[in-house]
Amino acid sequence: MLGKNFQKSMKKKFGPLVFDEKTKYSEIFLTASDVCNGIGFDNITIKYTFVDKVLGSITMFVENQPNKNRTTENLILMNFAKSKFGDFDDAGNPKFYNGYNMWNLNKDKYAIYLKLKVDDNLWREELEISSRKMRQVINAASNSDGVNPIEFKEKN
Secondary structure, eight states: TOOOOOOOHHHHHHHOOOOTTOOEEEEEEEEEEHOOOSGGGGEEEEEEEETTTTTEEEEEEEBBBBBOOHHHHHHHHHHHHHHOOOOOOTTTOGGOOOHHHEOOSSSTEEEEEEEEEEEEEEEEEEEEEEHHHHHHHHHHHHHHSSOOOHHHHOOO
16 A cells, blocks of 8 residues: 555545645544554554655554553554564563664565653654655655755755
């Protein structure tokens, strides 16, 4: 699905793709429980990022709030990432893991899992799947100046 054009089947599932005319940047948000089978995904959101109707990244993030980190505490997203991309060193206690892990997938694609303690009672947790090339395109499209880093590098 990553790197593919927005299809008619996606339009049926997500609705029409609404994007910025200048940058061609678009995001679609869905509750993970609508897409993934499993218990505990109701507090996880999936963000699909498109540029020029091409899917550039899929990001899953936990909707934690201060003192309300149950999904992270139950290791739902961490276990999902490990089951899809492989185990990683969580320092022997995954509940207190504070860091990130990156998996290199085929070609220039990657997955990054991130779990950071933001405050004493708040965790930030997400999983992103993208490619190095698409990440540059997404960053350029979401920048306010709209300068594509590849074009900038070639000109300078």
